[in-house]
């Protein structure tokens with residue numbers, strides 16, 4: 399099928415063996431690749447109720463049909479497994495340059511099972527799959543690991559012009575439940591703990607290189623589409639905003655609306671917002687817009703701290719979500735200090751969003767005398783120390799490394815800990831943005847903001863955040879469109895430019911499939927149903943679609959808002975209905 403290689407690389411890292419399986423056109427037509435294909439593979443190959451950190455859990459890396467083509471926003475790869483953080487479906491995507499080289503190696507998906515006895519790094523290319531000893535890499539941070547693996551490829555593979563490398567840091571090695579898989583230094587498959595799964599298999603790094611090219615169904619259609627879109631986007635306000643300010647522009651917007659989570663979810667506005675917003679970032683760091691391959695938006699902020707104790711620190715970031723986690727929840731009131739904590743997380747291989755949430759929860763535990771350790775809001779150095787303790791599992795870091803459900807139980811804070819299914823929300827308070835309550839409740843990977851990016855229409859006023867009735871139907875349409883993004887694997891920030899018509903053109907030009915709106919929505923619905931089936935198989939109950947009680951009971955001081963239990967129940971029951979699920983949130987069994 400056009401847009402694919404029709405190949406799955408299966409690796410048994412314990413036996414150091416690999417084989418290449420064909421992927422049928424029928425399966426690719428049904429799933430569109432990417433998330434659809436990965437979900438199918440997990441349902442088929444992962445043993446039900448498998449321990450996420452056991453050798454039997456599969457780690458699946460995929461590209462989409464658009465990867466390696468000229469389509470804008472297409473240089474992304476996805477990572478899938480059963481999550482050690484939630485115990486349910488794990489998915490995470492990363493940009494940068496890596497996906498280009500994965501696509502050139504000639505596989506649509508790589509599925510890894512087993513666990514090595516010794517640390518290894520794996521080289522994947524057209525000539526085969528090679529297992530290299532990684533004893534010398536074990537213990538290194540993500541940056542050093544990437545440098546070392548890239549140097550080795552350069553010195554030993556004259557045919558490889560460049561390569562793409564994914565790595566774990568000490569957090570992944572030590573199986574911290576929210577460890578990331580990092581590429582291009584600052585790009586992370588950040589959520590759900592896929593880095594811990596890689597660490598449990600003793601895989602320090604994976605390198606991809608090659609020269610394979612996909613055949614496109616209609617290269618002229620793709621060429622014309624890419625050219626026309628670049629032209630049209632020149633005056634797009636959203637593109638200009640992301641290019642000039644990056645995601646940190648959301649600090650002021652969210653703060654103004656009172657939906658910027660602050661002081662561990664006790665407030666919706668930060669008084670110190672001007673010290674951590676996009677203006678502060680651009681004034682205090684020397685910033686250049688930076689883009690993933692195949693992107694004209696360039697939302698990335700390549701920055702160098704200019705003054706103070708972190709002068710010279712270079713980082714792509716911090717992104718909005720990191721600023722909210724450390725700047726909002728932990729009340730760190732300086733953008734340079736947030737950049738410092740961001741850098742520590744990147745090097746250790748920790749998810750910044752979960753890390754910030756857990757650090758803030760630790761502050762609360764300390765203030766309430768639930769632990770002996772002394773740490774308070776804004777105490778950056780103690781926070782930096784705690785991040786290291788988590789990655790190396792020292793002291794209370796060992797409890798924190800097991801994720802929020804364990805922490806809440808151990809510290810008797812279950813009534814205070816903010817999470818859904820074991821994953822903490824993003825920087826949009828659902829007491830203000832009610833649709834985000836539905837997003838956090840129903841996302842397959844826990845309290846996720848990205849499956850429907852519903853904050854966008856609610857923040858921009860396209861949809862009234864307060865309205866409940868009929869919201870689930872609109873939400874499901876956003877979710878379906880962005881599920882197609884995840885099957886193709888496209889960057890979220892092209893969501894305004896790629897409506898259904900543009901997606902149909904992309905799919906037609908790349909794969910040759912002629913899909914109308916219903917055809918695309920039907921594939922998206924199947925994928926959503928399959929992720930739900932996966933979670934139900936792993937033991938998910940409808941109670942776990944509910945929000946933490948505090949969102950119902952604790953009024954935000956600035957706006958006086960909560961999301962009531964009744965509102966959430968209404969959203970959920972409408973959503974189940976729209977999805978065609980029964981009252982307990984169960985889809986029909988899959989029919990083939």
Ligand code: SF4
Pocket residue numbers: 471472493494688689690692693694695696697698889890891
């Ligand atoms: S918009 Fe940002 S995240 Fe998306 S492809 Fe461009 S640089 Fe990467």
